[in-house]
Amino acid sequence: MTEAPQILLAHHLKVLRLPTFLREYDKLARQCAAEGVDHVRYLIRLTELELIDRERRMVERRIKQAKFPAVKSLDSFNYKTLPSLNKMLVVDLARCEYVERRENVIALGNSGTGKTHIALGLGLAACQKGLAVGFTTAAALVHELMEARDEKRLLRFQKQLANYRLLIIDELGFVPLSKTGAELLFEVFSQRYERGSTIVTSNLPFDEWTEVFGSERL
Template identity: 75%
Template sequence: MNEASDLLLADHLKKLKLPTVLREYEKQARQCAAENKGHVPYLSRLIELELIDRERRMVERRIKAAKFPAPKSLDSFDFKAIAALNKVQVLELARCGWIERRENVIALGPSGTGKTHIALGLGLAACQRGLPVRFITAAALVHELIEARDEKRLLRLQKQMLAPKLLIIDELGFVPLSKTGAELLFELVSQRYERSSTLITSNLPFEEWTETFGSERLTGALLDRLTHHVSILEMNGESYRLGQSRKTTQKH
């Protein structure tokens, strides 16, 4: 190919948004020529590389949009440290069928038992399977909802929070909610009920959720919706973080 043809091809590939083909076509041409392969295997290899790269970029965009505090996979979780946690159940949840069925997951256990890590791992698995995810702490979510209501943009925020196939609400129960905050959170969970999946982590058993929501009626109605189609992860045990910290200290 001459220089004019090269420039024209590069321009076409940029317009078609095929950056991997642009980057690889010369190298793959040389390789296929060396292997005595025709134009169809050459083209097939280029398109396959483009698709692999495109999927990787899409996963990266979904992870960024999810706003994870840190990307953590289930591969790095030490299931032996939390004997109460059902590893088979967690790995089955990582297949994301429950999200397709619009079911919920609730992870319960004391502080430090790895609930957030499991939530992040399941969120990452969902991103890798092409599902939009959003991660937020309960306190931050309630703060955003109250602020949006005060600024008359609550409907817009609710719409944003309804969009993800999976909404992860972390650390419910760490801070008691105001009456307004509790009602707004209940409203959002109700809107997502049987439309999309919600994953909640909490340091409180269900019978103590009234302390967070301040109303038995509201707590009962919320639990009715959350637990209608739910997988519950029991994560009672010694602090996972403390155990990990001890291991690190012993290594040094």
């Protein structure tokens, strides 16, 4: 292939946003020629490489957008440190079928028991399935909500939160919330009810959540 067609092909592949094609087509063509592979199988191999790389980039983008404090997988969790945890339930949750059903997950336990690791692992699993995921702590979320309210962009921020297929709220109850903050946080839960899935981790038993929200009504 002369230089001019190579330049033109590179241009077309860039316009079509096929970076793996551009990077691999020449090397793979030589390999297929040496192996006697026909042009159809050559194209199949090339498109497979593009699809694999595109999925990898999509997962990386989802992980970046989720704003995880650290990327942790469920495979790296030591279940022996928490014998009471139902491993099969966690494995089942990693399939993300609960997200499709718009169900929620609550992880309760003392500090240091691995709740955040499990939540991060489930978030990573959701990213790997192409789902939009967001991660925040309860305190940080309340701070952002109050800031958005003061700057008259609360509705836009609430819509942003609603767009997450899975929203992970870590450390509920770890920091006391003001009455206004608790009301704004409860509104997030209310808006996501049966519209999206939420994972909440907390060191408080469920019956003590009224202390967080400051009202049995909430």
